[in-house]
Amino acid sequence: MHRVAIIGGGFGGLYAARCLRRAPVSVTLLDRRNYHLFQPLLYQVATGTLSPANIASPLRSLLKRQQNTTVLLAEAREFDVAARRVAIDSGVVDYDSLIVAAGATHSYFGHDEWERLAPSLKNLDDATEIRRKILLAFEAAERATDEAERRKWMTFVVVGGGPTGVELAGQVAEIAAHTLPGEFRRIRPQDAQVYLVETASRILGTYPAKLSARAEAALQRQGVKLLKNALVTGVEAERVEYRQGDRHEQLECRTVLWAAGVRASPLAEQLAAATGAKTDRLGRVCVSPRLSLPGHDEIFVIGDMACLEPSPGEPLPALAQVAMQQGRYAASVIVAQLAGRQIERPFRYRDYGTLATIGRNQAVADLHVVWLWGFAAWAVWLVVHLMSLVQFQNRLLVLMQWGWSYATRNRAARLITGGTQLPPGTNHAGADAADAAEVMAGTEK
Amino acid sequence: MHRVAIIGGGFGGLYAARCLRRAPVSVTLLDRRNYHLFQPLLYQVATGTLSPANIASPLRSLLKRQQNTTVLLAEAREFDVAARRVAIDSGVVDYDSLIVAAGATHSYFGHDEWERLAPSLKNLDDATEIRRKILLAFEAAERATDEAERRKWMTFVVVGGGPTGVELAGQVAEIAAHTLPGEFRRIRPQDAQVYLVETASRILGTYPAKLSARAEAALQRQGVKLLKNALVTGVEAERVEYRQGDRHEQLECRTVLWAAGVRASPLAEQLAAATGAKTDRLGRVCVSPRLSLPGHDEIFVIGDMACLEPSPGEPLPALAQVAMQQGRYAASVIVAQLAGRQIERPFRYRDYGTLATIGRNQAVADLHVVWLWGFAAWAVWLVVHLMSLVQFQNRLLVLMQWGWSYATRNRAARLITGGTQLPPGTNHAGADAADAAEVMAGTEK
Numbered sequence: 052m053h054r055v056a057i058i059g060g061g062f063g064g065l066y067a068a069r070c071l072r073r074a075p076v077s078v079t080l081l082d083r084r085n086y087h088l089f090q091p092l093l094y095q096v097a098t099g100t101l102s103p104a105n106i107a108s109p110l111r112s113l114l115k116r117q118q119n120t121t122v123l124l125a126e127a128r129e130f131d132v133a134a135r136r137v138a139i140d141s142g143v144v145d146y147d148s149l150i151v152a153a154g155a156t157h158s159y160f161g162h163d164e165w166e167r168l169a170p171s172l173k174n175l176d177d178a179t180e181i182r183r184k185i186l187l188a189f190e191a192a193e194r195a196t197d198e199a200e201r202r203k204w205m206t207f208v209v210v211g212g213g214p215t216g217v218e219l220a221g222q223v224a225e226i227a228a229h230t231l232p233g234e235f236r237r238i239r240p241q242d243a244q245v246y247l248v249e250t251a252s253r254i255l256g257t258y259p260a261k262l263s264a265r266a267e268a269a270l271q272r273q274g275v276k277l278l279k280n281a282l283v284t285g286v287e288a289e290r291v292e293y294r295q296g297d298r299h300e301q302l303e304c305r306t307v308l309w310a311a312g313v314r315a316s317p318l319a320e321q322l323a324a325a326t327g328a329k330t331d332r333l334g335r336v337c338v339s340p341r342l343s344l345p346g347h348d349e350i351f352v353i354g355d356m357a358c359l360e361p362s363p364g365e366p367l368p369a370l371a372q373v374a375m376q377q378g379r380y381a382a383s384v385i386v387a388q389l390a391g392r393q394i395e396r397p398f399r400y401r402d403y404g405t406l407a408t409i410g411r412n413q414a415v416a417d418l419h420v421v422w423l424w425g426f427a428a429w430a431v432w433l434v435v436h437l438m439s440l441v442q443f444q445n446r447l448l449v450l451m452q453w454g455w456s457y458a459t460r461n462r463a464a465r466l467i468t469g470g471t472q473l474p475p476g477t478n479h480a481g482a483d484a485a486d487a488a489e490v491m492a493g494t495e496k
Numbered sequence: 497m498h499r500v501a502i503i504g505g506g507f508g509g510l511y512a513a514r515c516l517r518r519a520p521v522s523v524t525l526l527d528r529r530n531y532h533l534f535q536p537l538l539y540q541v542a543t544g545t546l547s548p549a550n551i552a553s554p555l556r557s558l559l560k561r562q563q564n565t566t567v568l569l570a571e572a573r574e575f576d577v578a579a580r581r582v583a584i585d586s587g588v589v590d591y592d593s594l595i596v597a598a599g600a601t602h603s604y605f606g607h608d609e610w611e612r613l614a615p616s617l618k619n620l621d622d623a624t625e626i627r628r629k630i631l632l633a634f635e636a637a638e639r640a641t642d643e644a645e646r647r648k649w650m651t652f653v654v655v656g657g658g659p660t661g662v663e664l665a666g667q668v669a670e671i672a673a674h675t676l677p678g679e680f681r682r683i684r685p686q687d688a689q690v691y692l693v694e695t696a697s698r699i700l701g702t703y704p705a706k707l708s709a710r711a712e713a714a715l716q717r718q719g720v721k722l723l724k725n726a727l728v729t730g731v732e733a734e735r736v737e738y739r740q741g742d743r744h745e746q747l748e749c750r751t752v753l754w755a756a757g758v759r760a761s762p763l764a765e766q767l768a769a770a771t772g773a774k775t776d777r778l779g780r781v782c783v784s785p786r787l788s789l790p791g792h793d794e795i796f797v798i799g800d801m802a803c804l805e806p807s808p809g810e811p812l813p814a815l816a817q818v819a820m821q822q823g824r825y826a827a828s829v830i831v832a833q834l835a836g837r838q839i840e841r842p843f844r845y846r847d848y849g850t851l852a853t854i855g856r857n858q859a860v861a862d863l864h865v866v867w868l869w870g871f872a873a874w875a876v877w878l879v880v881h882l883m884s885l886v887q888f889q890n891r892l893l894v895l896m897q898w899g900w901s902y903a904t905r906n907r908a909a910r911l912i913t914g915g916t917q918l919p920p921g922t923n924h925a926g927a928d929a930a931d932a933a934e935v936m937a938g939t940e941k
Binding site: 084085086102103104105107109111112115116121122123124125141142175176179186187190193194196231233234235236237444445447448451452455461463464465466467468469 | 529530531547548549550552554556557560561566567568569570586587620621624631632635638639641676678679680681682889890892893896897900906908909910911912913914
């Protein structure tokens with residue numbers, strides 16, 4: 052039996068596996084995690100609207116009925132392309148065809164030390180950690196005895212004006228303005244400041260300029276402060292430094308969220324070294340128009356890990372749509388090869404358009420035939436995302452929670468898990484017990 | 497304004513705070529976590545049926561409209577009962593009346609080193625950790641190359657035959673028998689062994705003997721193996737040792753869950769030392785019939801932290817019902833004192849009965865007027881628990897997920913979060929790459 056190994060259970064890997072369900076092959080799908088994650092809604096977990104399980108489904112459960120497929124919870128370590136073998140943490144997997152779809156991770160532009168202070172959003176653990184950070188910041192502000200300290204806790208900086216950064220900034224502003232007011236006694240959550248820092252001259256750079264402008268206006272109405280043409284030059288525990296033109300500026304803040312650079316999984320580098328393929332500046336493997344590697348028709352690289360340039364200098368974007376279509380294409384090439392046919396047609400991306408939300412009733416949509424913004428775009432966004440969730444139960448659960456949040460502006464999943472310890476240096480060292488006592492009891496007297 | 501400090505936002509503390517909502521007092525509710533947890537359903541999070549947010553609600557949100565109440569995310573550190581002051585991690589809180597409801601934690605009978613290997617179930621982080629352990633065990637079994645190793649991963653031991661232990665054992669058996677089958681290619685999840693180890697001669701020792709027998713029969717039908725009169729004497733990474741009568745036995749297993757001893761929060765000991773109150777053998781503070789401490793009419797201790805013996809030798813059980821009623825009573829005493837009245841009536845527990853579930857369609861209920869078991873008890877259990885959830889949205893979400901799980905036997909929240917690393921020593925050191933290769937590809941060839 053022809054053995055297909057698939058690395059990664061994201062959009063690319065999962066769709067490839069599904070398309071092979073009736074093929075005369077045996078499929079092994081490897082993933083480091085036991086679930087397929089619907090990443091486009093991850094920011095809603097990070098901001099307390101949805102629960103992790105609402106947007107994640109166990110891979111085993113999704114592929115249960117597909118008898119020719121084995122799911123392995125394992126991490127790919129090394130490629131032996133000559134022997135057609137992948138070393139994993141608990142052995143090796145032999146293959147006849149290999150589909151690598153290990154995705155991407157965030158890049159800190161060579162400043163990996165910033166990651167600890169400015170988490171980014173790639174998986175569920177990141178999302179609950181960011182949720183913890185945002186909620187703890189308001190708690191710390193409520194406890195702070197010093198006004199400057201309080202202001203730092205109430206300042207949030209999101210770095211990166213792509214869709215994720217825009218969504219995060221919009222949600223944090225909404226939490227501050229609509230979810231939390233009335234719940235605190237010493238701070239006014241509405242006073243929180245949310246900054247969105249973008250290197251380029253406009254946010255959502257891959258969208259038409261008009262939609263960027265609409266998104267900027269919507270964000271500003273929500274109270275988000277935009278810093279454009281601003282390059283972050285330093286991240287510390289209590290400040291972010293940036294350069295805007297010739298000016299060096301800084302923001303005093305305790306919470307920084309990173310949504311800027313993207314970098315392909317380190318497996319890309321390895322695979323390139325093993326096969327002699329090239330990588331681009333984001334570390335992605337450059338693939339042939341048939342998504343395979345030079346001299347290795349049996350190895351496909353798809354999704355965020357692959358760089359394909361249909362027109363020179365215009366690589367396909369890192370979108371779920373691209374990964375899904377590439378997964379289907381790679382599977383069809385394998386099936387054709389086995390049947391002795393050749394697929395001549397190179398991979399062609401069918402671009403149905405892109406969507407980004409900013410907040411309640413606010414989104415932008417570039418559907419090529421038409422541009423939408425405001426409520427119309429938001430409605431399209433809502434339907435598209437709801438229908439794209441892989442399990443029917445999750446569609447129902449998400450719909451219910453969205454309805455609830457929309458009506459009450461509350462968020463069901465506002466939990467601080469993984470410890471409530473504030474970072475060091477937040478014990479209000481300046482205030483001795485007696486001072487603190489006054490402050491603590493101040494509003495009650 | 498009369499200041500009331502409440503330590504702990506569990507059933508006792510939350511109900512006390514709510515009963516003070518119209519009183520001429522200012523309330524400060526302290527909790528280490530930002531949510532009130534509906535502990536009776538915690539085992540359903542640990543076994544993947546519900547999401548953490550379904551059974552937890554932010555305390556701030558619950559007490560938002562109660563203008564006389566401040567919620568503080570803080571940990572109580574020390575009591576200065578003479579000055580009527582509690583030291584917390586970020587200052588102090590002064591009080592005129594104090595209600596301590598800090599609950600209980602699990603006890604390992606002096607073997608705290610077992611905790612690392614055999615987690616117990618007290619909060620949401622424990623629950624996701626136990627979920628991780630259970631799901632990872634099946635993943636490790638699927639990856640194991642050695643039959644003995646596989647058997648260890650497929651053996652689950654639950655220590656303690658109280659309601660939590662019974663519920664956990666029942667759920668693990670159900671996961672193995674009904675949720676996972678068909679999802680693995682190398683193991684049969686149905687082959688998993690689940691042991692329930694109980695020191696006494698019957699499980700659910702606080703229930704009538706007839707109901708214990710019913711519960712035992714139901715568990716055995718589910719395939720759970722009962723080890724009664726068995727005292728655990730050792731917990732190691734790959735085995736549990738126990739003594740049954742004169743025989744020393746052991747079980748080779750990789751997953752041990754602890755649901756045995758209970759011990760009051762360490763704050764109980766501190767409070768006893770500060771006030772001269774006594775503690776019982778579980779570390780609970782012995783309180784007066786009015787729930788206060790000797791010589792300190794202004795300090796109330798309620799819930800799992802308090803020991804009250806209406807009849808000598810028969811302390812009230814550690815149940816949510818008791819804590820809620822005590823919270824209400826303590827609040828009413830404070831209100832009466834402020835109005836210049838005295839409440840003469842001591843606290844009296846109204847026992848409406850107790851319920852424990854074993855699994856699908858199986859529960860036992862001791863409602864005093866009637867004993868129920870099987871489907872009837874399960875239906876009562878379901879309604880009571882659903883109606884007890886504090887937020888309407890959560891009732892809907894839980895109902896939907898229960899309906900779904902009941903119909904499909906699937907579990908929505910089967911996520912392994914917090915890392916998928918297996919514990920050390922599970923890299924199948926015995927198998928070299930070539931051996932492993934054969935095994936890994938074995939089913940595919």
